[in-house]
Amino acid sequence: xxxxxxxxxxxxxxxxxxxxxxxxxxxxxxxxxxxxxxxxxxxxxxxxxxxxxxxxxxxxxxxxxxxxxxxxxxxxxxxxxxxxxxxxxxxxxxxxxxxxxxxxxxxxxxxxxxxxxxxxxxxxxxxxxxxxxxxxxxxxxxxxxxxxxxxx
Amino acid sequence: xxxxxxxxxxxxxxxxxxxxxxxxxxxxxxxxxxxxxxxxxxxxxxxxxxxxxxxxxxxxxxxxxxxxxxxxxxxxxxxxxxxxxxxxxxxxxxxxxxxxxxxxxxxxxxxxxxxxxxxxxxxxxxxxxxxxxxxxxxxxxxxxxxxxxxxxxxxxxxxxxxxxxxxxxxxxxxxxxxxxxxxxxxxxxxxxxxxxxxxxxxxxxxxxxxxxxxxxxxxxxxxxxxxxxxxxxxxxxxxxxxxxxxxxxxxxxxxxxxxxxxxxxxxxxx
Amino acid sequence: xxxxxxxxxxxxxxxxxxxxxxxxxxxxxxxxxxxxxxxxxxxxxxxxxxxxxxxxxxxxxxxxxxxxxxxxxxxxxxxxxxxxxxxxxxxxxxxxxxxxxxxxxxxxxxxxxxxxxxxxxxxxxxxxxxxxxxxxxxxxxxxxxxxxxxxxxxxxxxxxxxxxxxxxxxxxxxxxxxxxxxxxxxxxxxxxxxxxxxxxxxxxxxxxxxxxxxxxxxxxxxxxxxxxxxxxxxxxxxxxxxxxxxxxxxxxxxxxxxxx
Numbered sequence: 001x002x003x004x005x006x007x008x009x010x011x012x013x014x015x016x017x018x019x020x021x022x023x024x025x026x027x028x029x030x031x032x033x034x035x036x037x038x039x040x041x042x043x044x045x046x047x048x049x050x051x052x053x054x055x056x057x058x059x060x061x062x063x064x065x066x067x068x069x070x071x072x073x074x075x076x077x078x079x080x081x082x083x084x085x086x087x088x089x090x091x092x093x094x095x096x097x098x099x100x101x102x103x104x105x106x107x108x109x110x111x112x113x114x115x116x117x118x119x120x121x122x123x124x125x126x127x128x129x130x131x132x133x134x135x136x137x138x139x140x141x142x143x144x145x146x147x148x149x150x151x152x
Numbered sequence: 153x154x155x156x157x158x159x160x161x162x163x164x165x166x167x168x169x170x171x172x173x174x175x176x177x178x179x180x181x182x183x184x185x186x187x188x189x190x191x192x193x194x195x196x197x198x199x200x201x202x203x204x205x206x207x208x209x210x211x212x213x214x215x216x217x218x219x220x221x222x223x224x225x226x227x228x229x230x231x232x233x234x235x236x237x238x239x240x241x242x243x244x245x246x247x248x249x250x251x252x253x254x255x256x257x258x259x260x261x262x263x264x265x266x267x268x269x270x271x272x273x274x275x276x277x278x279x280x281x282x283x284x285x286x287x288x289x290x291x292x293x294x295x296x297x298x299x300x301x302x303x304x305x306x307x308x309x310x311x312x313x314x315x316x317x318x319x320x321x322x323x324x325x326x327x328x329x330x331x332x333x334x335x336x337x338x339x340x341x342x343x344x345x346x347x348x349x350x351x352x353x354x355x356x357x358x359x360x361x362x363x364x365x366x367x368x369x370x371x372x373x374x375x376x377x378x379x380x381x382x383x384x385x386x387x388x389x390x391x392x393x394x395x396x397x398x399x400x401x402x403x404x405x406x407x408x409x410x411x412x413x414x415x416x417x418x419x420x421x422x
Numbered sequence: 423x424x425x426x427x428x429x430x431x432x433x434x435x436x437x438x439x440x441x442x443x444x445x446x447x448x449x450x451x452x453x454x455x456x457x458x459x460x461x462x463x464x465x466x467x468x469x470x471x472x473x474x475x476x477x478x479x480x481x482x483x484x485x486x487x488x489x490x491x492x493x494x495x496x497x498x499x500x501x502x503x504x505x506x507x508x509x510x511x512x513x514x515x516x517x518x519x520x521x522x523x524x525x526x527x528x529x530x531x532x533x534x535x536x537x538x539x540x541x542x543x544x545x546x547x548x549x550x551x552x553x554x555x556x557x558x559x560x561x562x563x564x565x566x567x568x569x570x571x572x573x574x575x576x577x578x579x580x581x582x583x584x585x586x587x588x589x590x591x592x593x594x595x596x597x598x599x600x601x602x603x604x605x606x607x608x609x610x611x612x613x614x615x616x617x618x619x620x621x622x623x624x625x626x627x628x629x630x631x632x633x634x635x636x637x638x639x640x641x642x643x644x645x646x647x648x649x650x651x652x653x654x655x656x657x658x659x660x661x662x663x664x665x666x667x668x669x670x671x672x673x674x675x676x677x678x679x680x681x682x
Contacts, residue, residue, distance in 0.1 A: 003463075003467075006466060006467055006470045007466060009470050009474045010466050010469045010470050010473070010474060012474075013469065013470075013473050013474045013477065013575075013578065014469075014578065016477075016578070016582055017577070017578030017579075017581055017582060018578075020578070020581035020582045020584070020585040021581050021624075023585050024517065024581060024584060024585060024616075024620045025616055025620065027607065027611070055615075109612075109613070204551075207554075207555050209551065209554055209555065232557075233557045236555060236556065236557035237557065239555065241552070241555045243548040243551065243552055244548070245547050245548055247547055247548040247549050247551065247552040248549075249549055249552070249553075250544075250547075250549070260556065261556045261557075264556060264557060264558055265556075265557065
């Protein structure tokens with residue numbers, strides 16, 4: 001009789017623990033279970049990446065189409081080069097697409113937003129996005145604003 | 153003098169120290185087969201340690217402990233396990249496993265050492281409990297037993313494998329007269345009925361003298377006397393006499409080492 | 423002066439010896455031919471005593487800590503206009519730090535001290551010696567199941583703590599303080615990474631479980647078998663476990679989150 005209580009209790013405990021793990025995985029951390037398969041690498045150079053970090057989202061029209069995998073300095077062009085992995089099923093990014101570093105919300109993290117262009121050809125593995133817009137730096141904004149104000 | 157085959161345990165030249173203190177210094181003890189042997193001596197002479205040495209829980213610094221032909225300190229794990237099947241030990245506090253019932257406690261050695269079917273184990277356990285008069289208590293938990301009952305259950309557990317040697321560690325200490333009487337009676341009866349060798353470690357003169365066939369007295373890491381109860385009554389040794397008669401002062405002094413009495417009183421007042 | 427040095431040396435040596443003995447019993451308990459038929463019921467029983475009976479304190483503490491986090495987080499963030507981020511604050515604090523550490527501390531206090539006292543009492547009443555005389559190794563029969571139970575229960579308890587805490591935080595933030603439920607959870611899901619945060623938290627909890635259970639079991643096994651000895655050993659379990667958990671937490675945090 002006592003052993004049965006113990007077994008039931010332990011079983012329930014283990015279930016609760018596993019349930020907690022599942023909750024943590026899905027609800028808390030937004031683990032993406034449906035693997036989008038692989039991806040292809042696309043590059044873009046920016047003057048200033050602001051607060052962009054690896055694993056940041058790459059999205060088009062607000063929908064995630066990939067993520068930032070690496071950021072380094074291009075020593076020839078002396079600019080920041082961002083490497084992105086775009087999901088394989090996203091095969092409609094034209095070669096004249098533009099990439100901008102945007103901020104999600106007021107204090108949110110930064111991400112890359114892609115706006116497709118009108119070209120015939122699409123981006124493939126290892127291609128570079130030419131049209132880029134760097135992150136907005138607050139000091140430059142204020143400087144520009146004051147400059148304009150003075151000009152008026 | 154006893155011949156070799158009558159000795160079941162032959163301890164030769166046993167030396168054992170705990171840190172700096174020598175507990176045994178070249179001790180020779182022969183335990184005769186099938187009899188009740190008592191190991192006695194003042195408190196702290198290492199009597200319990202001797203039982204642990206015989207049982208292989210401790211290793212001596214020097215010397216041999218021969219159980220028939222086996223030298224206990226030199227046995228490997230497997231052999232020690234098999235030898236322990238032949239020994240049963242009754243600890244001072246009973247030492248029943250508190251998370252098991254009386255029945256499970258007595259059945260434990262059977263489950264560990266044998267692969268007997270459940271029905272046989274049940275029969276054996278009930279027989280052992282009957283021998284100590286506690287068959288009706290088989291479903292109680294150790295916390296529900298009185299001290300005396302706990303010791304009897306522990307005794308049933310000690311004999312559940314029908315061992316050749318049963319060791320009793322201070323069985324009479326702190327018992328009320330009835331419990332004492334029951335235990336003395338049990339030890340004697342079981343020894344005669346089951347034919348095993350009993351080794352009792354005790355400092356209780358009256359009870360032990362009543363049932364022992366042979367006695368060893370230890371003091372200061374050595375055997376100071378041995379013999380049957382009648383022989384010991386005539387031994388010409390101050391130490392032995394003080395112990396046997398329970399004299400408060402003698403070779404074991406009454407006063408703890410202290411400076412001169414008058415000087416102490418007249419000297420420091422605080 | 424010389425006396426002090428001598429005492430210091432003696433204490434260091436005896437601590438080293440204790441560590442040696444502790445490692446010995448850890449090794450001897452765990453490294454052996456597995457006997458699942460005998461061990462499994464014993465381990466299950468210990469999981470009950472060590473894990474299931476700790477649930478109450480874990481759940482209650484987790485709930486309260488989560489609620490306090492929600493409250494404090496809101497109060498601090500609202501000054502920056504970022505009260506929407508309270509969800510990720512509560513979740514990250516809990517999953518990365520508070521759940522493994524606080525659950526381990528509570529575990530040390532409740533289950534650890536109980537283990538030490540139980541084993542110490544078994545030593546004092548000669549039950550361990552009895553087992554040996556009957557030919558059963560007390561390390562395999564008594565110590566090993568308790569070690570395994572501790573290793574298994576600690577991560578589970580930490581995860582339950584985290585989940586209950588997040589729920590408590592959501593209770594305060596969403597139901598009480600009026601944060602929009604959607605952004606509470608969305609922000610959290612965006613910023614809590616499964617591999618970097620949740621899994622690291624679980625790894626921490628596993629390490630803490632090993633350390634706390636090991637200390638608890640050793641202190642009981644090694645104690646002086648008197649009532650005073652057992653009480654000293656129980657105190658030592660709680661103190662050493664707590665210090666070890668906090669120290670180990672710093673090391674693990676530096677390793678896991680240092681480069682981030």
